[in-house]
Amino acid sequence: xxxxxxxxxGRVLLLLLWGVKEVNALDAGVAxxxxxxxxxxxxxxxxxxxxxxxxxxxxDSLHLQASVEVLLxxxxxxxxxNYEKYLLNSPLVTTPRDLLDVKRFFVAAGEYVLEVMLxxxxxxxxxxxxxxxxxxxxxxxxxxxxxLLLRSYRRDSTNHPFVKHGxxxxxxxxxxxxxxxxxxxxxxxxxxxxxxxxxxxAVRYFVEQELxxxxxxxxxxxxxxxxxxxxxxxxxxxxxxxxxxGNYTLTVELRTEYNELIAHRKxxxxxxxxxxxxxxxxxxxxxxxxxxxFVADLSEENLxxxxxxxxxxxxxxxxxxxxxxxxxxDLYAMRLYLLRHFxxxxxxxxxxxxxxxxxxxxxxDKQFYSGFRHGFETDRGRTFLRFGRPNDVIRxxxxxxxxxxxxxxxxxxxxxxxxxxxFLFYNPSLAGEDFILLHSNARGEINNPxxxxxxxxxxxxxxxxxxxxxxxxxxxxxxxxxxxxxxEDF
Numbered sequence: 001x002x003x004x005x006x007x008x009x010g011r012v013l014l015l016l017l018w019g020v021k022e023v024n025a026l027d028a029g030v031a032x033x034x035x036x037x038x039x040x041x042x043x044x045x046x047x048x049x050x051x052x053x054x055x056x057x058x059x060d061s062l063h064l065q066a067s068v069e070v071l072l073x074x075x076x077x078x079x080x081x082n083y084e085k086y087l088l089n090s091p092l093v094t095t096p097r098d099l100l101d102v103k104r105f106f107v108a109a110g111e112y113v114l115e116v117m118l119x120x121x122x123x124x125x126x127x128x129x130x131x132x133x134x135x136x137x138x139x140x141x142x143x144x145x146x147x148l149l150l151r152s153y154r155r156d157s158t159n160h161p162f163v164k165h166g167x168x169x170x171x172x173x174x175x176x177x178x179x180x181x182x183x184x185x186x187x188x189x190x191x192x193x194x195x196x197x198x199x200x201x202a203v204r205y206f207v208e209q210e211l212x213x214x215x216x217x218x219x220x221x222x223x224x225x226x227x228x229x230x231x232x233x234x235x236x237x238x239x240x241x242x243x244x245x246g247n248y249t250l251t252v253e254l255r256t257e258y259n260e261l262i263a264h265r266k267x268x269x270x271x272x273x274x275x276x277x278x279x280x281x282x283x284x285x286x287x288x289x290x291x292x293x294f295v296a297d298l299s300e301e302n303l304x305x306x307x308x309x310x311x312x313x314x315x316x317x318x319x320x321x322x323x324x325x326x327x328x329x330d331l332y333a334m335r336l337y338l339l340r341h342f343x344x345x346x347x348x349x350x351x352x353x354x355x356x357x358x359x360x361x362x363x364x365d366k367q368f369y370s371g372f373r374h375g376f377e378t379d380r381g382r383t384f385l386r387f388g389r390p391n392d393v394i395r396x397x398x399x400x401x402x403x404x405x406x407x408x409x410x411x412x413x414x415x416x417x418x419x420x421x422x423f424l425f426y427n428p429s430l431a432g433e434d435f436i437l438l439h440s441n442a443r444g445e446i447n448n449p450x451x452x453x454x455x456x457x458x459x460x461x462x463x464x465x466x467x468x469x470x471x472x473x474x475x476x477x478x479x480x481x482x483x484x485x486x487x488e489d490f
Contacts, residue, residue: 026068026128027053029173030116033146034107036138036191038230042106043134045072046148046171047088047116051096055122063092067121072103074112074134082107087121102161102171109136142201143191144254144263149175150185153235165233175269180349182241184269187234188252194228199257201226203234210247210268219243241348244276275347285339287332294351295335303334306354308374309361310341312382361385370434379437380425383408387415390423394486401478402455403427406435407486416443422487426455439487449473452484 027050034041049068056064072084082105090099112134120126149172156168163169169187177184184207193201204223208216220238234252248271253264278285290296298306307326314322325334339350346353361376364384368375375381384390390408397404405426413421421442425435439451448454452475465474475481 025053026118026120026126028116028118028128028130029175030130030132031148031171031173031175032114032132032134033148034134034136034138035145035189036143040106041109041136041138042104043074043082043114043136044102044104044148045114045116046173047099047101047103047118048171048173049088049099049118051090051098054099054120054126056090056093056096057122059092063094064096065092066090066096066099068099069117069119069121070101071115071117072105073115073117074105074107075115076110076112081112100171100173107134107136109138111135138191140192142193142195142254142262144203144252144265145189145191146265147186147188147205147234147250147252147267149250149267149269150187151181153185153187167235172269175267177240177269177271179272179274179347180352181271182239182348183237184240184250185235185237186250186252186267188265190226190232190234190254192230193226193232194230196228196256196262198228200228201257201262202255202259203236204253204255205236205238206251207238207240207243208249208251209243210249216249219248240271242276243271243273245272245274246270273347275343275350285336290332290335290339293339294354295339298335298338300331303331303338305374306338306358307334309358309365309376309385310338312361312376312385368433368435371432372434378434380406380408380435383423383437387413392490394490396482396486399482400480401458402481402483403430403458404435405438405455405483407483407490409490410442413442418442424451424455424483424487428458455483456481 029048030045032043032045034043036042047070051066054066054068056066059065067090068088070084070086070088073080074082084103084105086103088099088101090097114132114134116130116132118128118130148169151170151172153170154168155166156163157166160168162171164187186205188203190201190203202223202225205221206218207220209219211217220240222236222238224234224236226232226234238250247268249266249268251264251266254262256262295303304326307322311319311322311326322337325337338354342350342353342357345357364381365375368378368381368384370378376385387410391411392409394407394409395404396402396406399405403426405424408423408425410421412419418441421440423440423442423445424438426438427433427435437446438454439448440446450473453472456475465472465476474484
């Protein structure tokens with residue numbers, strides 16, 4: 001399993017049972033936080049159980065289900081002050097899924113021990129007991145709860161157990177952000193903030209990478225201004241898409257308007273981002289590692305098709321490399337190239353980048369298919385994939401002196417920071433839809449001063465402006481000869 005250690009801070013405990021998986025080793029993460037109502041404090045316990053560590057049995061012909069016996073105890077050394085015992089059933093699923101649950105109960109101020117006892121209902125030998133110290137001390141002074149790490153959040157008006165203040169909060173008890181995660185989100189509450197002054201207060205938060213030997217590196221920061229209130233919620237998200245694999249800490253601080261530190265909480269999490277840990281342009285990836293990614297599932301036909309679609313975005317040495325790959329038969333090299341390309345677009349989820357690109361490339365192939373090559377290999381297809389859909393297209397098929405042509409217009413052109421950029425494609429062979437790029441005013445693209453002469457060269461060669469055909473750049477004006485007017489005036 002990927003998980004390797006556990007960390008605990010204050011009233012939030014994040015237990016990470018990682019390492020080599022034992023036979024019947026129930027793998028659970030627990031995060032607990034002490035909150036408060038106006039009347040009294042309460043304890044919230046979030047539990048996540050790894051699907052791979054419990055027994056899923058067939059519930060019917062289509063579905064599987066796992067069940068775990070749960071006993072939550074809050075006790076002193078001598079007395080149990082509160083408990084909850086229940087059977088946690090997973091939803092009916094077709095493939096095993098992690099179990100996730102939350103329980104809340106009131107607890108008076110004091111020092112306690114929290115015990116979480118878990119037992120696989122289908123395997124009595126598969127059990128785990130987790131014991132943590134618990135302090136409940138919410139008083140009447142300004143107070144910041146421990147942050148609860150979240151997998152996701154969204155607006156929700158239901159009475160679901162994970163809903164608070166109209167927001168569905170999906171906890172992350174394992175405190176482990178896998179490769180596809182791009183945001184770290186957390187939830188906390190502030191009590192008696194009105195005592196911090198009439199101008200309000202600030203909640204500051206930051207993420208640091210643990211470098212070892214007590215050294216850290218600040219990698220992200222954020223803050224929220226709050227108005228004076230007896231109770232306020234803090235919900236924040238931090239971009240972690242560029243964080244490499246490793247151990248990190250999230251610190252949340254409560255500060256006055258004068259930046260005086262009132263309280264702070266710290267929690268540790270792990271990040272896995274393997275494609276950011278290496279230089280994909282240089283490093284080799286073993287075939288075993290490559291098989292973990294989407295490229296391993298592509299047939300040779302789909303692999304070659306995908307690489308041809310990507311060719312629209314390549315040039316120079318990269319284009320030459322891709323050309324040689326397609327001419328050969330090294331499927332490993334083809335898969336590695338494809339993974340590198342889309343990991344460069346989205347290292348957190350290269351498969352998502354691949355699927356989105358191929359969705360567009362497939363539509364482009366269909367729209368611009370010429371009968372001689374794939375639509376994305378034509379000049380129009382390449383232009384579409386590189387620069388997107390044009391804002392306007394002028395299509396002319398009835399000019400008696402010119403072959404069919406199209407003028408694409410981009411009102412804004414971020415690639416070169418230009419405005420009113422145009423591309424002129426024409427079909428001199430009159431074969432199918434094989435239009436060729438003749439001229440563009442985009443910087444770095446084909447710019448042909450003689451484009452009008454070439455466009456009309458077949459049927460109006462004697463109607464150039466001036467007497468030297470080889471130096472001519474303009475045609476004589478004509479009622480039906482509109483290409484220059486379209487290109488320059490629209």
